[in-house]
Amino acid sequence: MKRAALLLCLGxxxxxxxxxxxxxxxxxxxxxxxxAEPGFAQIHLAGMRYWTQHGTGLDELAFYTGIxxxxxLFRTPGVRIGEMPVYxxxxxxxxxxxxxxxxxxxxKMQNVRAGPLRPCPFGSAQGFCFDLTLANDEGxxxxxxxxxxxxxxxxxxxxxxxxxxxxxxxVSPAVDRIFASIQVK
Amino acid sequence: MLxxxxxxxxxxxxxxxxxxxxxxxxxxxxxxxxIRNSAALVRDPALNDYVKSIVCRLTLCAxxxxxxxxxxxxxxxxxxxxxxxxxxxTLLRMDNEAELAHLLAHELAHYQxxxxxxxxxxxxxxxxxxxxxxxxxxxxxxxxxxxxxxxAALGASYSHSQSQERxxxxxxxxxxxxxxxxxAAAPALWRAADAxxxxxxPSGEERLAALQELVQQMPxxxxxxxxxxxxxxxxxxxxxxxxxxxxTDTVALFTHLAVSGRGLCRYxxxxxxxxxxxxxxAALAASWFRAALAAPDAPPLAWRGLGLLAMQNGDxxxxxxxxxxxxxxAPDADDRAMIxxxxxxx
Numbered sequence: 097m098k099r100a101a102l103l104l105c106l107g108x109x110x111x112x113x114x115x116x117x118x119x120x121x122x123x124x125x126x127x128x129x130x131x132a133e134p135g136f137a138q139i140h141l142a143g144m145r146y147w148t149q150h151g152t153g154l155d156e157l158a159f160y161t162g163i164x165x166x167x168x169l170f171r172t173p174g175v176r177i178g179e180m181p182v183y184x185x186x187x188x189x190x191x192x193x194x195x196x197x198x199x200x201x202x203x204k205m206q207n208v209r210a211g212p213l214r215p216c217p218f219g220s221a222q223g224f225c226f227d228l229t230l231a232n233d234e235g236x237x238x239x240x241x242x243x244x245x246x247x248x249x250x251x252x253x254x255x256x257x258x259x260x261x262x263x264x265x266x267v268s269p270a271v272d273r274i275f276a277s278i279q280v281k
Numbered sequence: 282m283l284x285x286x287x288x289x290x291x292x293x294x295x296x297x298x299x300x301x302x303x304x305x306x307x308x309x310x311x312x313x314x315x316i317r318n319s320a321a322l323v324r325d326p327a328l329n330d331y332v333k334s335i336v337c338r339l340t341l342c343a344x345x346x347x348x349x350x351x352x353x354x355x356x357x358x359x360x361x362x363x364x365x366x367x368x369x370x371t372l373l374r375m376d377n378e379a380e381l382a383h384l385l386a387h388e389l390a391h392y393q394x395x396x397x398x399x400x401x402x403x404x405x406x407x408x409x410x411x412x413x414x415x416x417x418x419x420x421x422x423x424x425x426x427x428x429x430x431x432x433a434a435l436g437a438s439y440s441h442s443q444s445q446e447r448x449x450x451x452x453x454x455x456x457x458x459x460x461x462x463x464x465a466a467a468p469a470l471w472r473a474a475d476a477x478x479x480x481x482x483p484s485g486e487e488r489l490a491a492l493q494e495l496v497q498q499m500p501x502x503x504x505x506x507x508x509x510x511x512x513x514x515x516x517x518x519x520x521x522x523x524x525x526x527x528x529t530d531t532v533a534l535f536t537h538l539a540v541s542g543r544g545l546c547r548y549x550x551x552x553x554x555x556x557x558x559x560x561x562x563a564a565l566a567a568s569w570f571r572a573a574l575a576a577p578d579a580p581p582l583a584w585r586g587l588g589l590l591a592m593q594n595g596d597x598x599x600x601x602x603x604x605x606x607x608x609x610x611a612p613d614a615d616d617r618a619m620i621x622x623x624x625x626x627x
Contacts, residue, residue, distance in 0.1 A: 181526075182528065186593055188592065188593065190585075190589060190619065194526045195526075201526075206321045213618070214618035214619055215618060224619060224622075233428050234427065235320040237320075
């Protein structure tokens with residue numbers, strides 16, 4: 097019965113989930129891959145890909161890859177596509193950091209702040225990264241980390257967010273290792 | 282005859298439990314609970330006290346609660362239970378205290394005339410269940426009203442008719458003038474209001490003309506001197522950054538703000554042009570960044586803006602020079618490592 101309910105739920109939410117093997121190389125789009133850490137599951141939800149240890153909402157690593165000029169980073173239920181901020185190929189890392197902040201704001205996140213902006217390797221490509229502080233729509237304080245690379249006018253972005261208490265501290269070392277494992281073709 | 286639920290500055294009668302007013306009161310009380318606990322509120326006592334002090338000059342204020350909401354854009358909302366929400370983007374846009382007073386007075390007039398209650402009745406009478414479901418779906422009546430977006434949706438659900446707007450214009454003008462605020466600030470405020478706000482407050486030449494006529498009928502007297510809002514200065518950089526991140530064309534907004542001559546506002550106009558990136562915008566951006574640097578309060582961010590602009594345009598020497606200046610003027614900037622990287626690559 098529970099299984100049937102879960103299947104119905106997954107079907108209704110256009111959601112699919114599978115546990116990942118530690119060390120499993122996961123291709124996450126646009127030729128970007130990363131190595132899974134122990135305890136992570138991969139979830140496809142509404143066309144987006146997430147890796148999580150405890151469930152999206154508690155800790156989630158979102159993959160926004162292959163973003164082209166004029167496209168938003170992601171779609172958000174209840175927000176018309178035209179209302180989402182869009183990526184522009186001419187954007188600098190400073191502008192992309194602003195874009196991430198504005199996009200998370202559309203996702204009902206509050207008080208989103210980003211920094212420090214710094215260069216970070218993105219596999220063999222040059223990238224940049226920054227930290228996030230924010231609160232969800234219920235006021236829960238959260239922290240996050242983002243890493244991105246724009247190559248040939250196409251943006252790849254990984255954003256990790258988790259409640260500041262417990263989950264961020266618990267999961268972020270594994271996320272840092274995932275970031276360090278990124279490979280680009 | 283329906284019970285009068287909402288009387289500004291006066292004790293309210295408890296609505297009948299099965300009345301329309303009770304339904305509205307319950308929704309709004311729940312919304313205010315959410316707002317009171319929202320992470321989006323600015324808790325700075327100085328800023329809150331300042332806005333409340335203006336409200337108290339305008340009307341009896343013991344029963345009114347003021348909430349300053351950290352969010353870009355021009356928005357003020359008086360809930361029908363006496364909660365007044367003021368967006369920080371509103372404070373950024375006000376040239377002086379008189380403009381803010383007129384804007385607050387306009388919203389307080391809606392509250393005093395119980396326009397939201399009228400709107401609630403119209404929803405019940407004309408659209409019934411469909412409208413209520415629409416309100417619910419927008420986050421009003423169910424769920425949290427804790428984010429600026431959900432608060433704005435709450436306000437939009439109580440949008441006012443043209444006749445109510447005109448009534449609020451007149452009452453608000455009289456209220457602000459009685460408190461000593463120059464009536465001329467009212468039409469100036471509406472002329473400067475941005476498109477988002479005017480969607481909810483349709484202005485139009487006819488309404489502005491009517492307001493102007495009311496201004497001319499006001500008795501001559503000496504009005505309060507009205508300086509720029511002093512308590513907003515520490516927030517200027519943050520609020521300008523929030524406006525620039527909105528992904529809307531902010532050139533008109535910053536063109537208005539840059540008239541003040543403040544370095545950060547001129548920088549904002551430069552960034553608005555740089556981010557928009559239309560033909561000719563690069564030259565305008567550069568000129569406004571330079572104008573910002575010529576201001577007495579020259580912001581280091583203008584150097585960064587010049588550097589990013591030059592880097593985008595492939596002008597490496599200019600980018601190097603500007604970023605080097607930025608590093609000198611803002612040695613602790615939190616993007617310093619990125620600037621160093623840009624410099625190494627140029």
